[in-house]
Amino acid sequence: MSYIRKSATPSDIHQYDKEYWWSKTPQERLDAALELILYAKALYRANPNNPPLTDGNRILKLRSPAERGRR
Numbered sequence: 001m002s003y004i005r006k007s008a009t010p011s012d013i014h015q016y017d018k019e020y021w022w023s024k025t026p027q028e029r030l031d032a033a034l035e036l037i038l039y040a041k042a043l044y045r046a047n048p049n050n051p052p053l054t055d056g057n058r059i060l061k062l063r064s065p066a067e068r069g070r071r
Contacts, residue, residue: 005016021029044050047067 005013007013007016024032041053044053
């Protein structure tokens with residue numbers, strides 16, 4: 001179950017996040033990192049102006065601006 005933490009000081013929120021992260025097992029942290037990497041690659045591939053990724057290439061930044069929806 002996830003909790004929503006509220007605080008008047010941002011440092012408290014940072015501490016809650018840190019405690020949560022380090023309460024995970026090493027395998028859970030690796031799984032979370034893999035999920036973030038796959039999400040970043042999906043975002044990169046969603047922009048048709050970016051060249052295709054090959055195995056071993058890293059995403060450092062988008063090569064062209066991503067289209068943003070109007071607000």
